[in-house]
Amino acid sequence: MAGLSVVEAEQTAVSAGAGLRVENVTHVFETGAESLMALNGVSLEVEAETFYGIVGPSGCGKSSLLLMMAGLLQPSEGRIAIGDETVSKPLPEDIGVVFQESSLLPWKTARENVEFPLYLRGVDRRVRERAALEMLELVGLGEFANRRPHELSGGMKQRVAIARGFCQNPDILLMDEPFAALDEQTRMTLGDELLHLWDRNKKTVVFVTHSLTEAVYLCDKVAVMSARPGEILDIVDIDLPRPRTYDMMATEKFGRLRARIWELIRRTQQK
Amino acid sequence: MKNAGRLLAQLAIVAAMFLFWEMAVRTGLANARIVPPPSEVLPRAITMLGDPVVLHNLWITSAQVMLAFVLVAPIGVAIGLLLGESDYFGRAFKPFFFFVASVPKSVFLPVFILAFGIGFTQKVAFGMFQAIFVLVISAIAAAESVSPDYLKMARAYGASRRQIYVDIYLPAMLPVIVEGLRLGMIFNITGVLFAEMYVSRAGLGHLVSTWGMSFQMVNLFAGILLAASLSIAVNELLRWYENRVGAWRG
Numbered sequence: 001m002a003g004l005s006v007v008e009a010e011q012t013a014v015s016a017g018a019g020l021r022v023e024n025v026t027h028v029f030e031t032g033a034e035s036l037m038a039l040n041g042v043s044l045e046v047e048a049e050t051f052y053g054i055v056g057p058s059g060c061g062k063s064s065l066l067l068m069m070a071g072l073l074q075p076s077e078g079r080i081a082i083g084d085e086t087v088s089k090p091l092p093e094d095i096g097v098v099f100q101e102s103s104l105l106p107w108k109t110a111r112e113n114v115e116f117p118l119y120l121r122g123v124d125r126r127v128r129e130r131a132a133l134e135m136l137e138l139v140g141l142g143e144f145a146n147r148r149p150h151e152l153s154g155g156m157k158q159r160v161a162i163a164r165g166f167c168q169n170p171d172i173l174l175m176d177e178p179f180a181a182l183d184e185q186t187r188m189t190l191g192d193e194l195l196h197l198w199d200r201n202k203k204t205v206v207f208v209t210h211s212l213t214e215a216v217y218l219c220d221k222v223a224v225m226s227a228r229p230g231e232i233l234d235i236v237d238i239d240l241p242r243p244r245t246y247d248m249m250a251t252e253k254f255g256r257l258r259a260r261i262w263e264l265i266r267r268t269q270q271k
Numbered sequence: 272m273k274n275a276g277r278l279l280a281q282l283a284i285v286a287a288m289f290l291f292w293e294m295a296v297r298t299g300l301a302n303a304r305i306v307p308p309p310s311e312v313l314p315r316a317i318t319m320l321g322d323p324v325v326l327h328n329l330w331i332t333s334a335q336v337m338l339a340f341v342l343v344a345p346i347g348v349a350i351g352l353l354l355g356e357s358d359y360f361g362r363a364f365k366p367f368f369f370f371v372a373s374v375p376k377s378v379f380l381p382v383f384i385l386a387f388g389i390g391f392t393q394k395v396a397f398g399m400f401q402a403i404f405v406l407v408i409s410a411i412a413a414a415e416s417v418s419p420d421y422l423k424m425a426r427a428y429g430a431s432r433r434q435i436y437v438d439i440y441l442p443a444m445l446p447v448i449v450e451g452l453r454l455g456m457i458f459n460i461t462g463v464l465f466a467e468m469y470v471s472r473a474g475l476g477h478l479v480s481t482w483g484m485s486f487q488m489v490n491l492f493a494g495i496l497l498a499a500s501l502s503i504a505v506n507e508l509l510r511w512y513e514n515r516v517g518a519w520r521g
Contacts (some may be wrong), residue, residue, distance in 0.1 A: 048411070067423075070427045072426055072427055090426055090427050090428070090429050091429075092427070092428045092429030093429075095427075096428075097424070097426075097427040099420060099423065099424055100420070102420045103420045103421065103423070103424040103444075104417060105421060105424075105439070106519045106520070107443070107519040108519075116425075117428040117429070117430065119438075120425070120428050120429055120430050120431075120434055120438075121429065139493045148518075148521075149519075150518050150519065150520070150521030151521070168428075187404075224392075257343060266519075
């Protein structure tokens, strides 16, 4: 991607193709007199350039875990590290984050939203505009660059958010249920587009979702978490070939992998 | 084209209202001694704009309104933002503001007369008093309207404290604050005019009140028309600005 290289040159990434390590992370919410354990001894090894899924029942702390990876929340115990560096604050040059659609700034146009991370870093106006426009072209929104979020559909907004995550070309992209608010058809299309982008511009992706099909379809590995306090039940290898295609969903292997994840979650819900 | 058509329809409605008013007086549906027809009121309102006495009083009222607004707007907005943003101050003082805001402010006018006498200062103070509550309450709403999602996103992308204020808080709050300023202005004008009508020696409210009590109905209605035009003009100006900074609200 020619547009990204301009930005890339100004970056001082920790290391090319960084992975992410979660080491024995525990998180306790202090709410007045009570304390609530959200995560208990979670360890993950997210290797560089893998597409890593995290699934689990609502309230299992998967979103908290993602916030910690983003440096927005501190673990009560344990640590999260990129290479040797502990993530103790946001590292915008290494880590991009895609939240739910509400995180687009409504007073900015699609282009201004995409270039916002670059703007915050003081990247030259022309450089960041070009990078943003190219990113919008890639997600098929070139002609909507000057529209504001209220003029875009849910799917388009999420494309803008993904473009924003990719635009500054971080090594790691954290995605917190990015398609949760979308209808199933849009969600499938966007999943495909995301894989396509990722294929051309490999990053370490951590993808939190509660859709099992989505997790199996997109990911290389899926960490399955239990209900509160969140613990890692198992890490399922998704050994389906890439590129992924829709007809894989109808295969027995796909069904087995999906069933395995569901079985893990179902068992903890019964407890 | 669509806008032009709508504007035409709206003008037609205004024209129809004046026509109905005229007809009602001429046919005796309305008592002509109490309600003069617009064919007398409108020309009078226009001649008033060339009358030095009316202009002088209009100027006094405008000066009071503007001074009160310039003084009260920053105070009201600052208090509101403080209460909206600070947990501690918010919890301590917000209820107080909401309680007092629900009391009709006019009952306090005699207190203002005792404290400030009758005149410029008292009317400015009363205009400020009328306006401050709506300013504070809308500034609280503005501060609370800033979605935590925007802040989370900005922080994840490394925004500094200054960038969060300038690039998130300010644009997010601006439309709500301008809306509050507009409402504050309406209350402010109400306060100043009411103070002038209650007891005073100058101003548009004083003129209108005198004309009413001395049964000068054409003058009275022309004065009402002037006061209405003034308020509408100020309100529309602020509303135009509000729409401009809030176009993104869709």
